[in-house]
Amino acid sequence: MPAPIQASNDRYPGEAGVEVANITKSFGPDEARVTVLNGVSLTIRKGEFVSLIGPSGCGKSTLLKVVAGLSEADGGKVSINGKSVREASREKAIGLVPQSPALLPWRTILDNVSLPISINPNANAGRKLRDPKEILTSFGLGKAIDRYPAQLSGGMQQRAAIARAFVFDPEILLMDEPFSALDEMNRDQQRMGLLDFWQSNQKSVLFVTHSVPEAIILSDRIVLMAAHPGRIAEIIDVDLPRPRNEALYATDAFRDLEGYVRNALRKVMEAAHV
Amino acid sequence: MSSSIAAEAAPKAKTSSPMARMAGDWLPPAVTFVIVAVLWQVVALNNPYVLPTLESVGNSMASDPHMYWANMLVTCQEIVIGAGAGILFGFLLAVAMSELPIIEKAMMPLIVVIMVTPVVAIAPALVVAFGFGMLPKYIVTGLVVFFPMLVNSLAGLRDVDQKALDVFKTLHASRWETFRDLRLPGCMPFVFAGLRIAMPLAVVGAAVAEFVAAGQQAGLGSLVTISAAQADLPVTWASIALLCLLGVVLVSLLALLRKRVLWWSDADVIGR
Ligand SMILES: Nc1ncnc2c1ncn2[C@@H]1O[C@H](COP(=O)(O)OP(=O)(O)O)[C@@H](O)[C@H]1O
Ligand SMILES: [Mg+2]
Numbered sequence: 001m002p003a004p005i006q007a008s009n010d011r012y013p014g015e016a017g018v019e020v021a022n023i024t025k026s027f028g029p030d031e032a033r034v035t036v037l038n039g040v041s042l043t044i045r046k047g048e049f050v051s052l053i054g055p056s057g058c059g060k061s062t063l064l065k066v067v068a069g070l071s072e073a074d075g076g077k078v079s080i081n082g083k084s085v086r087e088a089s090r091e092k093a094i095g096l097v098p099q100s101p102a103l104l105p106w107r108t109i110l111d112n113v114s115l116p117i118s119i120n121p122n123a124n125a126g127r128k129l130r131d132p133k134e135i136l137t138s139f140g141l142g143k144a145i146d147r148y149p150a151q152l153s154g155g156m157q158q159r160a161a162i163a164r165a166f167v168f169d170p171e172i173l174l175m176d177e178p179f180s181a182l183d184e185m186n187r188d189q190q191r192m193g194l195l196d197f198w199q200s201n202q203k204s205v206l207f208v209t210h211s212v213p214e215a216i217i218l219s220d221r222i223v224l225m226a227a228h229p230g231r232i233a234e235i236i237d238v239d240l241p242r243p244r245n246e247a248l249y250a251t252d253a254f255r256d257l258e259g260y261v262r263n264a265l266r267k268v269m270e271a272a273h274v
Numbered sequence: 275m276s277s278s279i280a281a282e283a284a285p286k287a288k289t290s291s292p293m294a295r296m297a298g299d300w301l302p303p304a305v306t307f308v309i310v311a312v313l314w315q316v317v318a319l320n321n322p323y324v325l326p327t328l329e330s331v332g333n334s335m336a337s338d339p340h341m342y343w344a345n346m347l348v349t350c351q352e353i354v355i356g357a358g359a360g361i362l363f364g365f366l367l368a369v370a371m372s373e374l375p376i377i378e379k380a381m382m383p384l385i386v387v388i389m390v391t392p393v394v395a396i397a398p399a400l401v402v403a404f405g406f407g408m409l410p411k412y413i414v415t416g417l418v419v420f421f422p423m424l425v426n427s428l429a430g431l432r433d434v435d436q437k438a439l440d441v442f443k444t445l446h447a448s449r450w451e452t453f454r455d456l457r458l459p460g461c462m463p464f465v466f467a468g469l470r471i472a473m474p475l476a477v478v479g480a481a482v483a484e485f486v487a488a489g490q491q492a493g494l495g496s497l498v499t500i501s502a503a504q505a506d507l508p509v510t511w512a513s514i515a516l517l518c519l520l521g522v523v524l525v526s527l528l529a530l531l532r533k534r535v536l537w538w539s540d541a542d543v544i545g546r
Contacts, residue, residue: 068440068443068444069443069444070440070443070444089443089444089445089446090446092445092446094444095444096440096441096444098437098440098441099437100437102435102437102438102440102441103438104438104455104456104459104460105538105539106459106538115455116441116445118455119442119445119446119447119451119455120445120446120447120448120451123446148538150538164441168445174444
């Protein structure tokens, strides 16, 4: 992949990226209404990788769904490079990687990854569509393009789902615990695959995870959420040099940060139990 | 391509010679059939008024193949046109219901009322309304297959993978794109389950239609009633055997079609 690899991110301070402003969301009937998101605000700059971490049930998926336009917030505003979520969706600016690969079992891997190009073709004008074959090759699935999802391992399926989200060059990628269904070894392999790919294709990413090392190795910033009601407890900068690789796990800087994030997470969870 | 996939996806059979495997598949049912045939003959030889002997059934078919063929064609016609229309209409109504919930709300109660009314009871009324031609028979045959097709197709269209639907929504897929690329292919396992129920019912429906909406007195079902009234047991049982054959052929054709269309569904089951 002939892409420039930079020590720091390609950030453009002047440009908006994704702005989440004061989002509130609650579920349930009036008398038993539960506030799931309570005034959540955050910014994802262009080309920035942001992870969302927090206890389960704190509203991470709900926030992601609001940003994806799959769920309507009760209050607040999301803008994607200055556009509303609805406009962004119409322009095919949002790439989604769900928790399960959700590939179409009757299509080959190549046809699955080509799907976002054939859907809503009006939005293809003037964008840098990727060649599905090439993107699958760079995800290590070059030999699997003519296979069907059921013939691939769970890890390979999830990689194809990630390729499907990158192929149409969206402005923001939303990933909801994409590796959580995989076993540990597979998960680490897929994580490194995503890290490599992202470092040569720096796109804005909002990445939900419950793994602290995963959040650190991938992210520029980690957004720590607290539960009941869901809110942002802390935003942690990950000032580790890029490009990163597995060797980073063994460094003191990584371990220090991991200790710090785990501690912050523990505090958030203890506070919830009092 | 698809054949190699089917081969890969298929569970690896235990390594035994093909001859032995074939014997293992065919021998037990063959033994059952032989035992039944022997018992049949014993009963038939001792009680000629209960069952005809197998040779008399065979002789009856051999002596007048054109008569059987002509009647079988009539029954086939009822199945192809009547059940075909019932299947198509059931599927299309399911599509309309899944796309426009108001249609389901408006029509489901009426359809349930029609479906709990015994077809056998409606048939004479249809004869009065539509005369002794083929139309009442088409309607009866169609009615019998319509409901399983509707219910199964609707379940299939609803059973869409929610995560895949989320992906379609974020891409701002049109309704048509979502239907064409997600709901329609995704509902096929249910459609085939519906067809698997509908095929034998189509034969039942055609035979019942000929019983109750006799009219032209043609078709294998009519042949059964007429010959039974005359105690002509070889003809009765020959007609029954042909109806049975018709059902077997339909179900086998369906299984072949399913293999071609739905190989991915079976592969899917094995893959997970
Ligand atoms: N559609 C819904 N209806 C009612 N409650 C919901 C719905 N979606 C999520 N919730 C609730 O909102 C809370 C946050 O859920 P979620 O965003 O899935 O959490 P997370 O992804 O952080 O584990 C949970 O308590 C969940 O029960
Ligand atoms: Mg979640």
